[in-house]
Amino acid sequence: MAYKRETKVWRTFNQDNLNEDEHILEAVQMLKEGKIVAFPTETVYGLGADATNNQAVEKIFQAKGRPSDNPLIAHIGSPNLINDYVTEVPEHAKKLIDAFWPGPLTVILKSNGRIANNVTAGLKTVGLRMPDEPHALAILRNVNRPIAAPSANRSGKPSPTTAEHVLQDLNGKIDGLVDGGKTGIGVESTVIDCTTEPPMILRPGGVTKEQIESVIGVVDQIDSEVKESEQPRSPGLKYKHYAPEKPIWLVRGDALKMKQIAEKLLNEGKRVQFLVSEERAEELQIIDSINLGSRKQLNEITANLYNALRKIDSLQVDIVVAESFTKEGIGQALMNRLERAATKII
Ligand code: TXA
Numbered sequence: 001m002a003y004k005r006e007t008k009v010w011r012t013f014n015q016d017n018l019n020e021d022e023h024i025l026e027a028v029q030m031l032k033e034g035k036i037v038a039f040p041t042e043t044v045y046g047l048g049a050d051a052t053n054n055q056a057v058e059k060i061f062q063a064k065g066r067p068s069d070n071p072l073i074a075h076i077g078s079p080n081l082i083n084d085y086v087t088e089v090p091e092h093a094k095k096l097i098d099a100f101w102p103g104p105l106t107v108i109l110k111s112n113g114r115i116a117n118n119v120t121a122g123l124k125t126v127g128l129r130m131p132d133e134p135h136a137l138a139i140l141r142n143v144n145r146p147i148a149a150p151s152a153n154r155s156g157k158p159s160p161t162t163a164e165h166v167l168q169d170l171n172g173k174i175d176g177l178v179d180g181g182k183t184g185i186g187v188e189s190t191v192i193d194c195t196t197e198p199p200m201i202l203r204p205g206g207v208t209k210e211q212i213e214s215v216i217g218v219v220d221q222i223d224s225e226v227k228e229s230e231q232p233r234s235p236g237l238k239y240k241h242y243a244p245e246k247p248i249w250l251v252r253g254d255a256l257k258m259k260q261i262a263e264k265l266l267n268e269g270k271r272v273q274f275l276v277s278e279e280r281a282e283e284l285q286i287i288d289s290i291n292l293g294s295r296k297q298l299n300e301i302t303a304n305l306y307n308a309l310r311k312i313d314s315l316q317v318d319i320v321v322a323e324s325f326t327k328e329g330i331g332q333a334l335m336n337r338l339e340r341a342a343t344k345i346i
């Protein structure tokens, strides 16, 4: 059964002292009472619930329409909390935590069973992350317990990078929303399984493979193409996330190739929209495109992607023709999301 909730939105904060801000403390109180509250992180907005409270966590699955076999990340406000929830922290995990927390890195460790079992979806492991965003940290430090927080979107929609996106999907379905403005990174955290040797990246994200390898040496990486019959290592991988309602054709090639594809579609009477960098828009000599920013600033392109994917759904178009980017650095996470959003890669 879906509950109807009055969604309280907080937009103003005492930025000099977030830890004692009255709106933050109100959000904290709600979380302690088992309510669900969305808040910004440096990656995307998360939908939080007390990760030690099964009933509270159940509300997240209901509000999102999320399949219950897909585990949630538990967010903490200090690395000191880790040992209360896991059986051991291997050496490579310690190094990663030292190097990248607070930040966009989720480490998978062996759970000691104190995190609610619907957070871990019955797995023997738990994903932990300390985010690097002032509102999130103020909340987490005040609650002083892990907060389960998947991205604050309806399941199947792109993750939210603004409070407006959260309201589009979840207004009336969640108890509260902390509006901290647009998120900085714009794609989710990197998920790395530290229960294996070497560790394995399950989801590329805000911390790059290159950065990880500079700290702990070579790591494995899961093949992001999941075949139908396989049991995925990370349950989230089997779901086609980030998919807008309109078909997206992702083009591996230059402006000429994109132009030829678009012309063919136009001749078939299709309404076409481009999803491109400002450089590519110039090469194509088009004014009417969805502009992701400069190709020289992949961070900017990445930060704008989910907003662009949401915009596509509201446009009168039949097909979106999208540009491909390098898979180096943050480009790996960017391309992972674009490939998973695409209906066709050509
Ligand atoms: O940046 C982020 O990580 C955002 C913000 C809100 O922190 N959160 C987020 O959560 O993206 P979510 O639930 O949308 O994605 C969590 C991913 C899923 O792919 C899930 O399968 C994986 O992490 N995951 C969580 N716990 C896991 C576990 N124990 N073993 C394997 N994969 C796990």
Ligand code: MG
Pocket: 150, 151, 159, 241
């Ligand atoms: Mg998500």
